[in-house]
Amino acid sequence: MKSQDIFQVLREDIKAAAKAFEENDFDEMNIFANRAMANVIMGETTKYVLPGFFLKDIASVYRILNLRKVKAFETAKSHGRDYLKSLSNLLSDFDERTAWEEYHKFDLRIRKFTMSEIEESAYGENLSFSEGALEWMVQYLLGNEQTLLNPNNRFLKGVLNEIVRIFKVHGGSLRMDVAASLIEALDRCYEYLEVYAESASNQFDEKVRQEIIPYLKRIADVVLTPKSDEEIDFSAVDAVLWELVKKWRECFIQYMERPRAELPAEKAVRIPEEAKKKISESLTKALETEVKLEK
Amino acid sequence: MELIATEIANANPGASRDDIVREFLSMLENYVVPDVLRKMRPIPRPSPAQLKSQELRMKRAPRGRRERYKQLQYVYDLAIQFDMIRSQLGERELSDATYWSRVIEYPSDRSTTPLFVEEEASSQWNGREFENFQTDPYKPTFRGRLFYEPWISSEERIVSPEPFGFSILEPLQGTVVSDPVLEKIVRNVEVRMRRSFTQTRTKLDLRMLIRQDREIGDWEKIILSIDSEESDFDKKMSVWEMVDAEVMEAIREIEEEASPEERPVISSIKRKMFTDMSFPPE
Numbered sequence: 001m002k003s004q005d006i007f008q009v010l011r012e013d014i015k016a017a018a019k020a021f022e023e024n025d026f027d028e029m030n031i032f033a034n035r036a037m038a039n040v041i042m043g044e045t046t047k048y049v050l051p052g053f054f055l056k057d058i059a060s061v062y063r064i065l066n067l068r069k070v071k072a073f074e075t076a077k078s079h080g081r082d083y084l085k086s087l088s089n090l091l092s093d094f095d096e097r098t099a100w101e102e103y104h105k106f107d108l109r110i111r112k113f114t115m116s117e118i119e120e121s122a123y124g125e126n127l128s129f130s131e132g133a134l135e136w137m138v139q140y141l142l143g144n145e146q147t148l149l150n151p152n153n154r155f156l157k158g159v160l161n162e163i164v165r166i167f168k169v170h171g172g173s174l175r176m177d178v179a180a181s182l183i184e185a186l187d188r189c190y191e192y193l194e195v196y197a198e199s200a201s202n203q204f205d206e207k208v209r210q211e212i213i214p215y216l217k218r219i220a221d222v223v224l225t226p227k228s229d230e231e232i233d234f235s236a237v238d239a240v241l242w243e244l245v246k247k248w249r250e251c252f253i254q255y256m257e258r259p260r261a262e263l264p265a266e267k268a269v270r271i272p273e274e275a276k277k278k279i280s281e282s283l284t285k286a287l288e289t290e291v292k293l294e295k
Numbered sequence: 296m297e298l299i300a301t302e303i304a305n306a307n308p309g310a311s312r313d314d315i316v317r318e319f320l321s322m323l324e325n326y327v328v329p330d331v332l333r334k335m336r337p338i339p340r341p342s343p344a345q346l347k348s349q350e351l352r353m354k355r356a357p358r359g360r361r362e363r364y365k366q367l368q369y370v371y372d373l374a375i376q377f378d379m380i381r382s383q384l385g386e387r388e389l390s391d392a393t394y395w396s397r398v399i400e401y402p403s404d405r406s407t408t409p410l411f412v413e414e415e416a417s418s419q420w421n422g423r424e425f426e427n428f429q430t431d432p433y434k435p436t437f438r439g440r441l442f443y444e445p446w447i448s449s450e451e452r453i454v455s456p457e458p459f460g461f462s463i464l465e466p467l468q469g470t471v472v473s474d475p476v477l478e479k480i481v482r483n484v485e486v487r488m489r490r491s492f493t494q495t496r497t498k499l500d501l502r503m504l505i506r507q508d509r510e511i512g513d514w515e516k517i518i519l520s521i522d523s524e525e526s527d528f529d530k531k532m533s534v535w536e537m538v539d540a541e542v543m544e545a546i547r548e549i550e551e552e553a554s555p556e557e558r559p560v561i562s563s564i565k566r567k568m569f570t571d572m573s574f575p576p577e
Contacts, residue, residue, distance in 0.1 A: 071486040074463050075471060075478065082472040109472070271322050272306050275299045279323070284331045 006043040010036055010051060011091055017055045018084045021077075026063035033059055038249045046235075046242035047096040051087055053181065053245060054103045058083065061110055076113040079106060096234045104174040111168050125171040133166045134176050138220050141183075145213050148190070149205050151197035156187035174229040178237050182219045185244035186212065191258060192251035215244065313494050332380055459492050461485055464504040467517065476553075476560045480568075483545040484519065491541055498524035499534065517564065521572045535572040542570055 013036035020029035036052030058080055065076055083106040090099055112120060137159050147155045163180045166172065190212050197204040218240050226232045303315055310318075353364045463471060463481065471478045481503060492499055500522040508514040521538055525531045546568065550561050 071489045072482040074461050075482040075485050078463055078468040078471045081468060271303055275302045278299050280327050280331055283327060
């Protein structure tokens with residue numbers, strides 16, 4: 001596959017995602033982001049995986065903000081627009097460090113929009129705590145890798161949840177964004193291993209040992225070896241990300257979308273069960289009175 | 296009903312009135328009404344003979360009987376709609392041709408079968424036009440689109456565009472991203488506007504933008520442009536005053552929490568911030 005063809009298609013995927021963003025259609029934006037990744041894995045340029053990966057994250061951030069009816073949604077969108085603009089500019093001279101730095105800048109700016117009012121008023125930035133927490137979490141992941149052999153675990157999601165929460169509330173470094181991105185990519189692959197947990201031959205253990213656990217060490221290396229953001233080896237980071245995204249998209253080709261356990265949708269308003277019962281009763285009574293014939 | 300509404304509002308202190316109404320309606324449509332209809336006893340339906348006999352007697356009958364005839368027709372209509380909706384709730388689609396052809400071919404099923412009449416261009420069948428009905432009402436010809444009176448719509452509610460809109464136009468958008476103090480102010484203005492006007496019923500469009508004068512290089516103002524569909528002049532003026540007060544309050548709030556370094560920047564933004572209401576040309 002010609003690199004220039006892939007690049008051309010990538011530009012179009014980004015353009016489509018930006019349009020979906022403008023129309024607040026974040027589900028569609030997510031689809032275009034997936035496409036951007038699915039198309040670039042047919043080539044060889046590892047860094048081209050970044051735009052699609054970041055766009056998917058952005059689609060998910062704005063989808064949640066939109067669902068929560070965040071009051072400053074338009075101000076939050078200004079940051080998204082600015083990032084999408086920088087992504088388009090980046091394509092003319094694609095530098096992977098700049099791509100990560102721009103994404104990190106966006107992530108830092110948008111985090112306060114994802115916080116609740118109470119969180120925003122109570123917590124301040126604490127990068128030193130975040131750094132310590134990141135190292136602890138990555139070490140914890142490495143030290144408890146056997147948990148991943150239990151098909152019912154949610155270990156990667158749990159680690160990711162903690163890292164994202166700490167970043168949101170206390171801020172974080174680019175290293176933290178790199179760690180969260182790689183663990184997320186690994187989790188997407190891991191989700192597909194459920195097909196083996198369900199199969200009669202039960203190859204699940206073997207697959208986890210071969211295809212997931214080795215990445216824990218590689219992720220820990222690229223995240224923990226550098227002692228500051230400046231020391232991050234982005235070629236190594238992108239190489240891991242590329243492999244994981246490639247695996248994930250290949251899994252999609254083979255197994256398509258996997259049904260997943262869904263959490264109940266968060267509703268803005270909760271109708272108490274008692275109120276539902278009362279309404280049902282009064283409506284039934286009203287309808288029965290309505291159709292009652294005179295004797 | 297008021298008590299129930301209060302109960303819901305108490306359980307959701309942070310929810311706006313619109314949110315509560317929306318969720319209440321959606322719950323009625325999706326949970327309560329289907330549940331009630333499923334559980335309700337079938338409506339006793341008058342027999343065809345009863346109806347025909349009532350129809351023939353009606354013209355000479357005293358008023359009381361006429362009323363009873365009307366009531367029979369009403370219940371008959373209601374039973375038809377009721378059966379129709381119940382069959383839909385049983386997950387039979389209106390488009391399920393196999394089901395409906397069976398219904399038409401085997402009228403013995405009719406005790407639980409909704410009855411359909413073809414939709415006419417100019418009129419709909421109802422009990423009051425019974426006399427004009429040429430064919431047997433229990434075996435209607437199945438030619439066109441099925442029609443029923445949707446006293447409960449099964450279709451998704453049409454979502455009308457929100458009456459309230461807030462947008463930040465370029466180049467202000469770019470400035471907001473790069474200037475943290477301006478961002479705080481714009482964000483707070485947006486939050487306050489949404490809090491105050493989201494429930495507006497009259498269309499209200501607010502746009503924040505930068506206005507510049509090419510002749511005067513450094514002349515620059517941040518405008519909150521108000522476009523209200525309010526036709527009454529006084530009401531329009533009152534919307535303007537409210538928006539203006541909210542903007543001032545938003546800036547004041549930020550000023551209160553600002554660091555000493557941020558204060559001069561806020562004052563300078565405050566001097567540049569204006570609201571502007573558009574009026575239709577005379």
